[in-house]
Amino acid sequence: QSVLTQPPSVSGAPGQRVTISCTGGSSNIGADFDVHWYQHLPGTAPKLLIYGNNNRPSGVPDRFSGSKSGTSASLAITGLQAEDEADYYCQSYDSSLSGVVFGGGTKLTVL
Amino acid sequence: QVHLQESGPGLVKPSQTLSLTCTVSGGSISSGNYYWSWVRQPAGKGLEWIGRIYTSGSTNYNPSLKSRVTISVDTSKNQFSLKLSSVTAADTAVYYCARVSRIYSVAMDVWGQGTTVTVSS
Numbered sequence: 001q002s003v004l005t006q007p008p009s010v011s012g013a014p015g016q017r018v019t020i021s022c023t024g025g026s027s028n029i030g031a032d033f034d035v036h037w038y039q040h041l042p043g044t045a046p047k048l049l050i051y052g053n054n055n056r057p058s059g060v061p062d063r064f065s066g067s068k069s070g071t072s073a074s075l076a077i078t079g080l081q082a083e084d085e086a087d088y089y090c091q092s093y094d095s096s097l098s099g100v101v102f103g104g105g106t107k108l109t110v111l
Numbered sequence: 112q113v114h115l116q117e118s119g120p121g122l123v124k125p126s127q128t129l130s131l132t133c134t135v136s137g138g139s140i141s142s143g144n145y146y147w148s149w150v151r152q153p154a155g156k157g158l159e160w161i162g163r164i165y166t167s168g169s170t171n172y173n174p175s176l177k178s179r180v181t182i183s184v185d186t187s188k189n190q191f192s193l194k195l196s197s198v199t200a201a202d203t204a205v206y207y208c209a210r211v212s213r214i215y216s217v218a219m220d221v222w223g224q225g226t227t228v229t230v231s232s
Contacts, residue, residue, distance in 0.1 A: 002157065036218035038158075045207065045222035046150075046158070052216035089158050091218070099173050100148070100160040 003028060004090055004103035011109040012080045020106045022073045022090030028101060030071035033093040037066055037075045040087045040105075049088070050075060077108070085110045113138040115208050115223035123202075123230050129195040133208030133223060140189045141166050146211045147191045148219060149182060151204040159204075163211060164191055198230045 005023040012018040022035060029035055037050040048057055050066035053073065065076045073092075077084055090103040119131035133147070140147065149161040162172035164182045172180045176195070184191040195202060205227050209219040 034216045034218075036216070038219070040158075045224050046209075046219070047222075048215065048218050048220045051218035051220070055216070057215065057220065091158075091160075093217075097174055099171055100163070102150075102158045102160060105157040 002104040003094055003097070003101040004092060006088075006090060006103035006106045008104070009107045009109065011111055013111045014080050014082065016080050017076065017078045018080060018108065019077075020075045020088050020090075020108070022075070022103050024071050024073075024092060024094075024101075026071065027096040028071075028092045028094040029068065029073055031095055033095070035066065035068050035073040036091045037064075038089045038091065040089060042087075046089070080110050082110050084108060113210065113221050115210065115221055117206060117208050117223045117226040119226060119228070121227055121229060123198055123228060124232050125199055125230055126197055129193070129198050129202060129228055129230070131193045131206055131208075131226065131228070133191050133193075135189045135191075135210075140184065140191065141186050144213050146213075147182075147184065148209045148211050149193045150207045150209055150219070150222075152207070152225075153201070153204040161193065161195075161206075200230050202228070203230045204228060 034052045038046040039049045040046040053068040054066045094101045114136045146165045148163040179196045181194040205225040207225045208223045210221040212220040
C-alpha cells in the first residue's frame, strides 16, 4: 500500500485531455512538500516530467502540467499522443517516515 | 550531459548481500547541487525508494529497509554504492540509481537505465 494514492489506470483517445490524481496526507503533500511526476516506459529509465508541483524541465512539452491543492496533486496531459502511453508516478517527501515516497503508479492507455 | 550507470551481479543467493555500484560520468559527484539515490521496482509493481546519500556521506534510508541497507559514496571514483544484506526473493527487482537535484526542488532529474537483480539459489 503506497503512501501516495494514484488510480491504477486511466485512458483517453488521441487529442483528448486526461488527468492523473495523487492523494496524500498531512505528513506529505498536505505538509507542503513538493510533488514531482515521472514518466516511465518499460525497460527504460524513468523520466522527470514535472518538478516542484508545476514546473517542467526543459524539453518536456507544455502538454504536460501539474497542480497541487491541499493533500492532493494532479498531472494533466492535453492533446494525447500515442507516445504518451506509459506509467506515471507521483513522488513527494513524508515527514512521518522521514523519507521519499512514491505513488503506486498509473498506467495511461491511449485508445 | 550527466550519465549514470548501474553495475553489479545480476544474481544473488538468498541470505547474501546484494552489492551495486552507480558510476557517474559527465559531471562531478561532489557538486553541492546534487545528492544521490537508489530506487527499485519489483516486477509488476511500482517504484520504491531505497535511500539517498549526500556527498558529505550523510544518509537517509527507507524505514522498511533501513536495518539492511548501506549506501556509500566514493568521490575519488565518482561512484556511489548500495549494499542490501540478508536478501530474499522479495528483493528481486530492477534497481535504479538517480541524481537528486536541488535545482529541481530535490526531484530525481537523471536516472540510470536500471539493472535487474534476481535473488535465487
